[in-house]
Amino acid sequence: MIIEDVPCPFCGCLCDDITLTIKNNRIVGVENCCVLGNAKYLSKQRLKHPIMRKEGKWVEVSFDEAIEETARILSGATRPLLYGWSGTYNEAQVTAVHLAEELGALIDSTTSVCHNPSILAIQEVGHPGCTLGQVKNRADLVIYWGCNPIEAHPRHLSRYTTYADGYFFENTVSDRKVVVVDVRESETAKIADEFIQVKPGGDYLILSALRAMVRGRGDVVPATVAGVKKEQLQRVVDLCQKARYGAVFFGLGVSMTRGKYKNIRNAIELVSELNRKTKFTISAMRGHYNVYGFNEVLTWMAGYPFAVDFSRGIAFYNPGETTVIDVLARKEPDACLVVASDPGAHFPKTCIEHMAAIPTIQIDPCVNPTTALCQVQIPVAITGIEVAGTAYRMDGVPIRMKKVVETEFPTDKQILDRICERVRELNGNG
Ligand code: SF4
Structure with a gap:
């Protein structure tokens, strides 16, 4: 028996396009799933x-x-x-x-123990969020901040961002830009158009610098911020301001580092600032x-x-x-x-x-x-x-x-x- 459009009970992507083959009341085949979901479907241990x-x-x-x-x-x-x-x-x-x-x-x-600080920040300043469908069909700029979806949410890029077809795109792979902000060069950082490597604990400073530059106060930003050159930050600000629809996704690498909920509050306020110039949203990469x-x-x-x-x-x-x-x-x-x-x-x-x-x-x-x-x-x-x-x-x-x-x-x-x-x-x- 083949069952189609099954939601995967593993990560927060909840991919609902999984096809399962069932034989003698056992799952014997899994299609469309990533390695994490696959392991759960085929596990025999209990x-x-x-x-x-x-x-x-x-x-x-x-x-x-x-x-x-x-x-x-x-x-x-x-x-x-x-x-x-x-x-x-x-x-x-x-x-x-x-x-x-x-x-x-x-x-x-x-x-x-994960997005607690994100919720506290949202309770303080609100949440300019959106559905993943909006991102898939509209976002021409995606920023992954403090997260590594290629390893933690493996189908996030193929279903919703970089490699996903979008209604308003001719060619999503070339038309969509990806920025990654992280303390190390993760697998996701390797496919980014722009990778900002921040010194550990420096997210708040980078967010503040970007906010100042978006506001037109780049003069107050020093030549290097948390290990990142001002020229690179300016390139990212230009990408953000040129985007028709930008989507920020953030993970525990920013919500659970020094600054915690203040980092997320700053990120939300950066997104609010960008919404004065174009359309921007921000969302948490939820785990379970x-x-x-x-x-x-x-x-x-x-x-x-x-x-x-x-x-x-x-x-x-x-x-x-x-x-x-x-x-x-x-x-x-x-x-x-x-x-x-x-x-x-x-x-x-x-x-x-x-x-x-x-x-x-x-x-x-x-x-x-x-x-x-x-x-x-x-x-x-x-x-x-x-x-x-x-x-x-x-x-x-x-x-x-x-x-x-x-x-x-x-x-x-x-x-x-x-x-x-x-x-x-x-x-x-x-
Ligand atoms: Fe399952 Fe992988 Fe989709 Fe997460 S990304 S819901 S683990 S198939």
């Missing part, structure tokens, strides 16, 4: 049963026992932390927020395929996009205080539920040590570095392959993920619904 540590050893347990233990741990905790959510679908994320409210828990997502979706769901339900603390009985949001790294570094949580992410592979050592010291539960189809920190792990169906659901692409466009094979594994939502129901019973609210 956890087959829920597991629990008993007397220091992992033992296989039933779903009922794993759910009961999870509900018992979470309802008995005074400062539970619910973390992850970017690799699951919106319908499961809705249940997660209900569970957080019921528990009076702190709920945060992987946004907290549904990290944007969690920001949407939590905003609908609690009013804030990440790092919401329900311990006061209301939604309280104060990044720097209620963000996952900060609460773990202060050793506040006394229980932790991790869903659809892998903090064990990415968090600082102090945070991982605390997660290992408290009861931590993971809901995830696969064994990963977080498993080593856990008391319980519950395997689930894989969203976008074994279960349908909604996810938000990096430009905020919702896309319906498809179910392409049958599975006996429960979905994230089914497991979370059962945990939520049991927590309510244990709390006397059932």
Whole structure:
């Protein structure tokens, strides 16, 4: 059986043109996909049963026992932390927020350790964004700043920018210019028309210099800024001002370096400045395929996009205080539920040590570095392959993920619904 137009459940591009060949309820062929998505579709590794540590050893347990233990741990905790959510679908994320409210828990997502500063900047100065379709069909200048899509979002260039056909272009490869700003010559930098190599931590200075030059105040810019010659900056300003439609894409190389959200605020203000002369937009390169979706769901339900603390009985949001790294570094949580992410592979050592010291539960189809920190792990169906659901692409466009094979594994939502129901019973609210 051939299934066409399947959205890929890997990165924020959510490419929805994948063709899958299914034989005996297994994916045996993948077309149009990049190497990252391909690996996910064809992976055979997964956890087959829920597991629990008993007397220091992992033992296989039933779903009922794993759910009961999870509900018992979470309802008995005074400062539970619910973390992850970017690799699951919106319908499961809705249940997660209900569970957080019921528990009076702190709920945060992987946004907290990636585009958290970008969201703070957008909250301050707004977001002149656009859809990827607009970029594909209109943008004659693309700037990749602090990101390397050829390796992290491999089809971004072929679907939406450099190598994508555009409605208003005769020949996109020659008519579209690409500028890359980075601290090293990445694979994406190698195909750029102009590569600005910034000294680490120098993004804010470069953005300020470009803003001044666009404003016509190039006289205040010194001969070299953060290792970049003024002549090169002037060339980039000329490219920007000549463009009919410019699109800036930025990654963690600028949002998570020195300056953090001030860098993004400066970048947005540069784009606003350019919009006085031509059309310009700016967008974040979101990583997990549904990290944007969690920001949407939590905003609908609690009013804030990440790092919401329900311990006061209301939604309280104060990044720097209620963000996952900060609460773990202060050793506040006394229980932790991790869903659809892998903090064990990415968090600082102090945070991982605390997660290992408290009861931590993971809901995830696969064994990963977080498993080593856990008391319980519950395997689930894989969203976008074994279960349908909604996810938000990096430009905020919702896309319906498809179910392409049958599975006996429960979905994230089914497991979370059962945990939520049991927590309510244990709390006397059932
Ligand atoms: Fe999947 Fe991202 Fe590759 Fe597209 S670019 S096929 S969404 S991993």
